[in-house]
Amino acid sequence: xxxxxxxxxxxxxxxxxxxxxxxxSAFPARHRHVALGIGDDAAVLRPPGGHDLVVTTDxxxxxxxxxxxxxxxxxxxxxxxxxxxSDLAAMGARPLAFTLALTLPAETxxxxxxxxxxxxxxxxxxxxxxxxxxxxxxxxxxxxSITAHGSVPRGSALRRSAGRARDHLMVTGALGRSAxxxxxxxxxxxxxxxxxxxxxxxxxxxxxxxxxxxxxLVADAGHxxxxxxxxxxxxxxxxxRPRGFERACxxxxxxxxxxxxxxxxxxxxxxxxxxxxxGAAALSRRLGVEVTEIGWLEPGAxxxxxxxxxxxxxxxxxxxx
Amino acid sequence: xxxxxxxxxxxxxxxxxxxxxxxxSAFPARHRHVALGIGDDAAVLRPPGGHDLVVTTDxxxxxxxxxxxxxxxxxxxxxxxxxxxSDLAAMGARPLAFTLALTLPAETxxxxxxxxxxxxxxxxxxxxxxxxxxxxxxxxxxxxSITAHGSVPRGSALRRSAGRARDHLMVTGALGRSAxxxxxxxxxxxxxxxxxxxxxxxxxxxxxxxxxxxxxLVADAGHxxxxxxxxxxxxxxxxxRPRGFERACxxxxxxxxxxxxxxxxxxxxxxxxxxxxxGAAALSRRLGVEVTEIGWLEPGAxxxxxxxxxxxxxxxxxxxx
Numbered sequence: 001x002x003x004x005x006x007x008x009x010x011x012x013x014x015x016x017x018x019x020x021x022x023x024x025s026a027f028p029a030r031h032r033h034v035a036l037g038i039g040d041d042a043a044v045l046r047p048p049g050g051h052d053l054v055v056t057t058d059x060x061x062x063x064x065x066x067x068x069x070x071x072x073x074x075x076x077x078x079x080x081x082x083x084x085x086s087d088l089a090a091m092g093a094r095p096l097a098f099t100l101a102l103t104l105p106a107e108t109x110x111x112x113x114x115x116x117x118x119x120x121x122x123x124x125x126x127x128x129x130x131x132x133x134x135x136x137x138x139x140x141x142x143x144x145s146i147t148a149h150g151s152v153p154r155g156s157a158l159r160r161s162a163g164r165a166r167d168h169l170m171v172t173g174a175l176g177r178s179a180x181x182x183x184x185x186x187x188x189x190x191x192x193x194x195x196x197x198x199x200x201x202x203x204x205x206x207x208x209x210x211x212x213x214x215x216x217l218v219a220d221a222g223h224x225x226x227x228x229x230x231x232x233x234x235x236x237x238x239x240x241r242p243r244g245f246e247r248a249c250x251x252x253x254x255x256x257x258x259x260x261x262x263x264x265x266x267x268x269x270x271x272x273x274x275x276x277x278x279g280a281a282a283l284s285r286r287l288g289v290e291v292t293e294i295g296w297l298e299p300g301a302x303x304x305x306x307x308x309x310x311x312x313x314x315x316x317x318x319x320x321x
Numbered sequence: 322x323x324x325x326x327x328x329x330x331x332x333x334x335x336x337x338x339x340x341x342x343x344x345x346s347a348f349p350a351r352h353r354h355v356a357l358g359i360g361d362d363a364a365v366l367r368p369p370g371g372h373d374l375v376v377t378t379d380x381x382x383x384x385x386x387x388x389x390x391x392x393x394x395x396x397x398x399x400x401x402x403x404x405x406x407s408d409l410a411a412m413g414a415r416p417l418a419f420t421l422a423l424t425l426p427a428e429t430x431x432x433x434x435x436x437x438x439x440x441x442x443x444x445x446x447x448x449x450x451x452x453x454x455x456x457x458x459x460x461x462x463x464x465x466s467i468t469a470h471g472s473v474p475r476g477s478a479l480r481r482s483a484g485r486a487r488d489h490l491m492v493t494g495a496l497g498r499s500a501x502x503x504x505x506x507x508x509x510x511x512x513x514x515x516x517x518x519x520x521x522x523x524x525x526x527x528x529x530x531x532x533x534x535x536x537x538l539v540a541d542a543g544h545x546x547x548x549x550x551x552x553x554x555x556x557x558x559x560x561x562r563p564r565g566f567e568r569a570c571x572x573x574x575x576x577x578x579x580x581x582x583x584x585x586x587x588x589x590x591x592x593x594x595x596x597x598x599x600g601a602a603a604l605s606r607r608l609g610v611e612v613t614e615i616g617w618l619e620p621g622a623x624x625x626x627x628x629x630x631x632x633x634x635x636x637x638x639x640x641x642x
Contacts, residue, residue, distance in 0.1 A: 035373055036478060039548070041411040041533055042377035042471075044478045052356055053374060056363035057420040057468060059458045090362040099378040101422070101466040135466070137380045145422040145456070145466035147378060150363075157357060157365045212362055227360070 007113060008106035015110070015136055019100075019117055023131040026121035031130045033096050033151075043132035045097055051151035053096075056087035062142040071187035073112050077119020077144070078190040079265070083214060084148035085127050085193035086267040090212035092158040092202025093150030095129035095195065100146055103139030116144065127195055156202045158271070163209035163228030167272035169295040170283060172197055174240040175217060176249075176256065179263020183254045191267035197287040198269060204286065206277025213266040220270055221295075222303045222314050228272075231300030236261065236307040240292040257309055272297055328434060329427035336431070336457055340421075340438055344452040347442035352451045354417050354472075364453035366418055372472035374417075377408035383463040392508035394433050398440020398465070399511040400586070404535060405469035406448050406514035407588040411533035413479040413523025414471030416450035416516065421467055424460030437465065448516055477523045479592070484530035484549030488593035490616040491604060493518055495561040496538060497570075497577065500584020504575045512588035518608040519590060525607065527598025537585040542616075543624045543635050545591060552621030557582065557628040561613040578630055593618055 007015055020038050031037075036044035047053050060066055060083070066076035081098075088095055100120060104113060124131060129148065172194050181187045194212075201207040211224045217239065225232040239260050242248075249256040273283070283291040295306075305312040328336055341359050352358075357365035368374050381387055381404070387397035402419075409416055421441060425434060445452060450469065493515050502508045515533070522528045532545045538560065546553040560581050563569075570577040594604070604612040616627075626633040 035476075036480065040481050041408040041531075042375045042414070042469075042478075044412070044473070045374040045376060046475070047368070047374060049370075053366040053368060053470075054363045055366060055418075055420060055454060055468075055470065057422045057454055057456050057466075059422045059424060059456045059466070061424055061458050061460045063461075064459050087362040091365070093363070097376075099376060099468055101378045101380045101468075103380060103382055103464060133376060133378055135378050135380045137382050137464075138385050139382045139464060140384075140461045143424060143458075143460060143464070145378075145380070147376075147420055147422075147468040148363075149374075149376065152365070154367070155356075157363075159357065160361050210362075 005110045006106065007104050007108045007110055010110050012136055022117055022121055026125045027130040034130055034132055037130065037132045045149060047096060047151045050154050052154050052157060054088055054091045054093035054150040054152055054157060055147065056084055057145060057147045058083045058087065059143055059145040070185050073115025074119035075187060075190060077116040078123045080144050080146060081120045081123035082191055082193050082267055084146045085123065085129065085195060086212040088148055088150040089194045089198035090158065090210050090269055091152060092156060092198045093152045094199055095127045096149040096151055097130050097132040098124060098146055098148040100131060100134035100144060103137045103143045105140060106138055108142060127193065152202055158198065158202050158210035160209050160211050160224050160227035163224055163230055163272040163297050165230050165297055165299045166275055167208050167297040168275065168293050169232060169272055169297060170280065170291050171240065171268055171270050171294050172287065172289045172291055173268040174242045175213065175266045175268060176241050176245055176259045176263055178265040179259040180248060180252065180254060183259065184252050193267055194269045194289060197289045200287045201271060206274040208272040208274065210269055210271040213268045213270055214264055216262045216264040218261045218303050218305065218312060218314055224270060225301065225303060230297040231302055231304060232295060232297055233304040233306065234295040236305060238292060238294045261305065261312055326431045327427065328425050328429045328431055331431050333457055343438055343442060347446045348451040355451055355453055358451065358453045364418065366470060368417060368472045371475050373475050373478060375409055375412045375414035375471040375473055375478060376468065377405055378466060378468045379404045379408065380464055380466040391506050394436025395440035396508060396511060398437040399444045401465050401467060402441045402444035403512055403514050403588055405467045406444065406450065406516060407533040409469055409471040410515045410519035411479065411531050411590055412473060413477060413519045414473045415520055416448045417470040417472055418451050418453040419445060419467055419469040421452060421455035421465060424458045424464045426461060427459055429463060448514065473523055479519065479523050479531035481530050481532050481545050481548035484545055484551055484593040484618050486551050486618055486620045487596055488529050488618040489596065489614050490553060490593055490618060491601065491612050492561065492589055492591050492615050493608065493610045493612055494589040495563045496534065496587045496589060497562050497566055497580045497584055499586040500580040501569060501573065501575060504580065505573050514588055515590045515610060518610045521608045522592060527595040529593040529595065531590055531592040534587040534589045534591055535585055537583045539582045539624050539626065539633060539635055541591055546622065546624060551618040552623055552625060553616060553618055554625040554627060555616040557626060559613060559615045582626065582633055
């Protein structure tokens with residue numbers, strides 16, 4: 001029984017051996033793009049010929065990105081992996097492999113590490129993205145730094161900067177669920193990284209700028225607008241939300257509008273398409289996920305929000321802090 | 322004057338903007354293997370055609386891997402980057418690009434972050450390995466997780482597992498300096514990652530297993546031996562050391578033998594060559610760095626140490642903790 005064993009009692013090398021074992025059970029088969037996995041000075045990947053390599057790093061820190069009184073270790077691990085996979089999705093990339101750098105206080109129960117790592121591995125396995133290496137270090141708090149690798153056909157990565165005035169602004173799925181759960185202090189759902197949709201977008205000729213919604217709709221629209229040198233306009237009424245969302249927000253005492261526009265970690269894709277590229281229905285079929293048109297790009301800077309109960313426009317010079 | 326400004330006062334986005342600026346001054350030119358650098362959801366790399374991708378992750382945590390009362394922020398940053406570059410060297414890889422995930426307490430002075438990041442960038446620039454992305458998160462302590470990417474001609478990565486009985490065991494440079502500095506509590510030197518030597522080794526036909534010395538000579542010889550399914554034998558008298566090392570150790574009250582065999586972070590390469598592959602002098606010329614023969618591989622398991630003042634043999638089942 002390992003329930004109360006701490007990582008200090010287990011020791012670094014045995015902990016690494018266990019993580020390897022968990023990874024082997026999550027990825028029983030050899031992966032054709034991994035020439036050498038865990039256990040050497042570095043991993044060796046063999047991306048498909050003619051592809052560019054896409055690389056993203058994201059960290060999740062206890063008390064900042066996740067709290068064990070709000071969510072299980074497995075959910076925290078799953079969400080950390082999804083954040084990285086979502087960045088690959090937003091580039092139109094197919095996942096290849098990832099590395100994991102853990103810092104752990106010496107007293108961390110091994111069972112908790114197991115929950116976190118198995119959560120990470122569960123989402124990685126669903127995406128076909130094996131663990132190929134990493135690092136375990138002692139630290140004052142639990143943190144997970146994930147670096148995910150993917151590939152796209154050469155030159156076809158979806159950039160934030162490709163938006164143009166008159167493009168339609170589209171979003172996948174529905175927003176607000178993660179923010180409402182955080183507001184309530186009970187995080188249970190794990191967003192789906194839109195990998196297939198991102199890859200389909202990267203193959204489309206009319207698709208333009210793309211970003212995943214991690215900071216919140218208005219904030220991320222601002223990133224896209226700034227990178228593209230345009231202004232984004234969003235119509236609140238059109239922003240897709242889960243069924244019964246307003247009622248659930250009222251019950252929780254939260255503002256649905258705040259959560260839809262400002263809540264982060266939906267991990268849906270926000271993207272722009274040229275005027276003739278097809279409407280939401282055609283895009284939904286093409287991307288295999290519900291797509292909603294929520295606004296447009298126009299000359300200017302910043303983000304304009306239509307139909308909000310208060311002014312939520314964001315000017316060009318705006319910053320989070 | 323930014324001397325006393327904290328990262329909280331500066332704000333996340335302005336901190337990221339500064340890191341981008343520091344990176345641009347460290348890497349003024351566009352890098353031909355970087356299609357898209359900092360600023361999107363992910364970076365896009367374009368490794369040379371016909372090459373495998375080599376990936377390594379390493380973390381450096383304040384109080385565990387570095388201490389500001391022992392070394393400057395710049396030295397801590399340089400050493401963190403060297404640890405990663407050294408892993409690429411040990412695979413025979415040429416550096417491509419890296420990502421950096423920082424966690425910082427809110428009260429961290431920006432000047433300290435600047436020292437760390439510029440230290441990281443200085444070593445990265447020397448290796449031609451640009452910063453292409455990363456993450457900044459609030460945390461209870463300073464930590465840097467670096468993921469370094471390199472490439473090797475397809476199939477030619479140097480693996481730990483390629484050693485065979487009768488191979489000669491060789492080491493680059495001299496050992497013990499980092500351990501002595503840590504012992505004295507004044508860390509000033511920054512090891513040189515043996516990138517050119519590793520790449521030259523990967524091109525040599527008689528070169529076999531390779532590992533970089535991060536944990537210490539006996540520990541790392543043990544990793545190599547275990548991966549190769551052989552026993553490593555090391556002759557203490559042959560282990561290369563800096564000029565005046567014994568005297569400096571005596572003056573500090575340290576055991577030279579302890580530091581040579583057990584001290585880590587020398588970041589020299591330990592590798593094996595087939596019996597006919599040439600002696601140390603020929604290898605020194607070929608690798609462009611002093612090479613010393615320190616022992617051999619033989620059938621069996623574990624590590625045997627000849628000529629030590631006490632038994633330092635390590636048996637097959639041995640672990641660090």
